[in-house]
Structures are given as structure tokens and as C-alpha cells.
Amino acid sequence: MNGKPDPRTTAEVVTRTRLERGRGALGPALELVHTGRAPTRAVLTAELGVTRATAGAVAAELEALGLIRVDPRPVAPAGSHGRPSHRLLVEEEGPVALAAQVHADGYRAALVGLGGRIVATTPGCEIVGADPAEVLDSVVAAGAGLLRETGRRCVGAGLAVPSAVAEPDGKALNPLYVAWPAGAPVRDIFARRVREAGLTGPAFTGNDVNLMALAEHRHGAGRGARHLLCVATGHRGVGGALVLDGRLHTGSSGLAMEVGHLTVNPEGRSCYCGSRGCLDVETDPYAFLLAAGRTPGPEESLLKQASDLIVRESADPAVRAATELLVDRLGFGLAGLVNILNPDRIILGALHRVLLGAAPERLRAVVADRSLWGRSGSVPILAAALDHNSLVGAAELAWQPVLDDPLVALGG
Known part of the structure; x- marks a missing residue:
């Protein structure tokens, strides 16, 4: 024995130390790759605030777990002259x-x-x-x-x-x-x-x-929003959701954001909540079909019937009038929510997404005109990006x- 440390043992100790340091970063690292915010190991290093060696150890551990894949061929970012970095991809054959x-x-x-x-x-x-x-x-x-x-x-x-x-x-x-x-x-x-x-x-x-809001915030049109408001018709009725600082706001007992019971037409239809003219009964697919003078048929979902009318028969005066009516009522409701919640982005789903596509300027104008914050700086209103969100x-x-x-x- 010459008293010198075995370099193989030293390397193993260094590797274990780096990994132990990085174990607490495994979850945050996986979330960054999962949501597309860390497409390369260089970005992962910067986002985690760790050394390149620790980020490498973390990525290797996630790869060993079958969760991500580290591309063995480093690539430089487009238009960059910086040092190439390994791409990080979710494992397509994983859990x-x-x-x-x-x-x-x-x-x-x-x-x-x-x-x-x-x-x-x-x-x-x-x-x-x-x-x-x-x-x-x-x-x-x-x-x-x-x-x-x-x-x-x-x-x-x-x-x-x-x-x-x-x-x-x-x-x-x-x-x-x-x-x-x-x-x-x-x-x-x-x-x-x-x-x-x-x-x-x-x-x-x-x-x-x-859950639509959670998916859109992580993978869809809500990426990067800090305070995200989602409103959607579903197949009957209207629901809402709010993401605050990356987390769903569900209230003290899971019942927050029942936005369907905002009144948008005081003389409107009776709602099961006991009020009249709620978003729930004034802007869902059933309400649209009634406004367009169509009898809902049993052969297709109400959502499909209403969406197809807007897209395929937009020149029909009754369909156009129904579209404008529901856009105005939806805009009244969104304006009230903007005044209360001050979101930095709004995402619309299901029939509301179709209405936005049919009359985007009209809807945005109604919201801007009736919301305090909309007048000083309009809130982006976007269509949901994900199918089956x-x-x-x-x-x-x-x-x-x-x-x-x-x-x-x-x-x-």
C-alpha cells in the first residue's frame, strides 16, 4: 500500500456525492422536463441552480428510472454559438x-x-x-x-x-x-x-x-401564465377554474369557481340554483341550439350539434344571431370575472372555444368594454390548445x- 487513494474509489465517491446532492432535485427536474421548460441539460442546470455535474447526475437518475431520455448527441440552440447541450426528452416507452x-x-x-x-x-x-x-x-x-x-x-x-x-x-x-x-x-x-x-x-x-385548467397550464395554451382563468361549457352547463401561481385554486373545501352561476341575463331562463339567466343556462350548447331555433336531436351530443352549426352554417341568419347573442352573454360573464380575479390570461374550452373562433373581436370588445382592467390593458383570451384536456x-x-x-x- 502506498497510501494513495484509489482513483476509481474516489470517482465513485464523487459520483455518489453529486447524486445525493441532486436527489432533492429529482422531482423539480422531472417537472421541468415534463412541462417542456427544460429541453436541454444546460437549461435544466440553470433552472435548478445546481452545477453541471449535479444536473447530469440528476438527469442520469431520471433516465435510469425510465422517465426521461438523454439524447447522447449534444446540440447547440438554434442561432446560438454557445456550447452544445444534451437534449432531455420524456421517455416515450415509459410508465x-x-x-x-x-x-x-x-x-x-x-x-x-x-x-x-x-x-x-x-x-x-x-x-x-x-x-x-x-x-x-x-x-x-x-x-x-x-x-x-x-x-x-x-x-x-x-x-x-x-x-x-x-x-x-x-x-x-x-x-x-x-x-x-x-x-x-x-x-x-x-x-x-x-x-x-x-x-x-x-x-x-x-x-x-x-383538470382542463391544470392540463392547459402545464402543456397547452396556459403555459407561462401566472394567474390563469379557464371557462368551458362541457356538454351541459358551464364550469370555471383558476390557477394561481401554478396551483389550482379550489377553495376551502374544493368548491371554488362555480362561475356558471354568474347572472348574465336577469330576464333569462331559470337555473337550478334558484336564480335566472346564469351562464350555466345561457351559454351552454343547449342554450345555443334554442337561440338558433333548432331542436336538439338525440343522435349526437349537444356539444357537437352546436359546434357544427357555428362552423358549417355561419351564414344562416339565425345561427349568426345566436352566435352573437351567446358571445355577448359570455363576454358579460368574463368581464365580471376579470374584475374580480384580475387574471393574466383566459382560456376558453368546448363550445366557448368555438364561439371565440367565430367572433374573436366581438368577444374581446365586450370583455374590454365591461371590465375595469380590460380597458387599461386587455387580458389575452385564447382557445384551449389540447384535445381531451x-x-x-x-x-x-x-x-x-x-x-x-x-x-x-x-x-x-
Whole structure:
């Protein structure tokens, strides 16, 4: 023995030390890659505020967990003369979350990977029975079938429902348009069905528009917004959601942002809440079809019927008048929300997205004219960017424990 340290042992110690330093950064690093905010190792290093060596160790650990892929060929940013950096990509063959959505016109299951990628979906079912246990049994069985077909590892499951979901008990308080009993314990039912199907990972349940907002904020038109307001029609009724500093605002018991009950037409139709002329009954697909003088047909969803009318028959005077009427009422509601919430971006989904596309300047003018903050600096109003955004948002619930601590969630 000459008393000199073995260089191999020293290198191993240095590597372990770097990794131990970086273990606390695994979750934040994964979230940065997941949301597209760290496309390269150089950006990851800067965002985490760590050394290049530590960022490299973190990326290598996430790759070993099967969550990301480090491109072995360094590339320089476009137009840059800086040092090339390795690209960081989500692992396309990695684990998935089971996502499910139930709405008035049916239900669907999907597998969603990191990055909000929909890996596989079931055909949409158009029948929703009055027993939530039977519906959730069917949707979980469909999702389990996708997992068997693809052979993917499941990190957990998330469910989007068209109702406020009370916290902490997970009951759907007002599932009006799916004929479920008020207060149905959907979270417990869904979690039990997931366990009975032999799926691994925790199960979560949330309101569909809240989950739309979460998905759009992380992967869609809401990226980069600090205070994001989302409003959408769903298939019946109107829902809203608010993301504050990157987190969903759900209130003290999960019931915040019931924006459908803002009055926009005092002489309007009666609403189940006891008021008249609420957004819920004045700007949804059913309201549009009535305003256009059309009788809703049973063969297609109300959302599809209304959307197709706006897109394909925009020259029809009755359709044009109905479009302008709903745009004005939607604008009144959005202006009130802007006055209260002062968001830095608004995203519209489902039929409201179609209305925005049909009359963007009219809608923005109504909001600007009737909102205090809109007059001094207009709030951007954008269309939702993601298809099946509530499904993607449901998957985000299941991915969250992995984003919080990949090693614990995956047993690493």
C-alpha cells in the first residue's frame, strides 16, 4: 500500500456525492422536463441552480428510472454559438397514468405518459347510467384493457367528473347532467374499482374543468401564465377554474369557481340554483341550439350539434344571431370575472372555444368594454390548445406523486 487513494474509489465517491446532492432535485427536474421548460441539460442546470455535474447526475437518475431520455448527441440552440447541450426528452416507452372522464354524453379512458402525451384511448362510450359504481366499473375495466394491450407500467389513476368534488371526502355534490345522486362518493368508488382491477398506484378524482385548467397550464395554451382563468361549457352547463401561481385554486373545501352561476341575463331562463339567466343556462350548447331555433336531436351530443352549426352554417341568419347573442352573454360573464380575479390570461374550452373562433373581436370588445382592467390593458383570451384536456388533467393528478418524489413513488 502506498497510501494513495484509489482513483476509481474516489470517482465513485464523487459520483455518489453529486447524486445525493441532486436527489432533492429529482422531482423539480422531472417537472421541468415534463412541462417542456427544460429541453436541454444546460437549461435544466440553470433552472435548478445546481452545477453541471449535479444536473447530469440528476438527469442520469431520471433516465435510469425510465422517465426521461438523454439524447447522447449534444446540440447547440438554434442561432446560438454557445456550447452544445444534451437534449432531455420524456421517455416515450415509459410508465403511464390511467385517465378517465365521465360527462353527460358518455365516458372515455386513456393512458397518458409524461409530457401530457396520450398514448392510447378507448372509443368513447355514449351511455352513462344512473349508478356511478356501474359506470366507473366499466371505465376502469376499459382502462385496464389498454394497460394489458400496451404492457405499460401504471403509476396511478385519475378521474374527471362534471361536478364539484368536495374535499376531503371526494363526493360529487352536483352531478346534474349525468343523473347520479347528489353526494355520490365518486372518489371512493373509483379508488375501489382501481384496486379491484389490480392496478398499481393511487387513484384521484377531480372536477373536469379544474383538470382542463391544470392540463392547459402545464402543456397547452396556459403555459407561462401566472394567474390563469379557464371557462368551458362541457356538454351541459358551464364550469370555471383558476390557477394561481401554478396551483389550482379550489377553495376551502374544493368548491371554488362555480362561475356558471354568474347572472348574465336577469330576464333569462331559470337555473337550478334558484336564480335566472346564469351562464350555466345561457351559454351552454343547449342554450345555443334554442337561440338558433333548432331542436336538439338525440343522435349526437349537444356539444357537437352546436359546434357544427357555428362552423358549417355561419351564414344562416339565425345561427349568426345566436352566435352573437351567446358571445355577448359570455363576454358579460368574463368581464365580471376579470374584475374580480384580475387574471393574466383566459382560456376558453368546448363550445366557448368555438364561439371565440367565430367572433374573436366581438368577444374581446365586450370583455374590454365591461371590465375595469380590460380597458387599461386587455387580458389575452385564447382557445384551449389540447384535445381531451380533461383527460390529460386527470392524468396529471396521478402523475403528481411521481413529480413530487420519483424515487418514493416508483420504489427506486
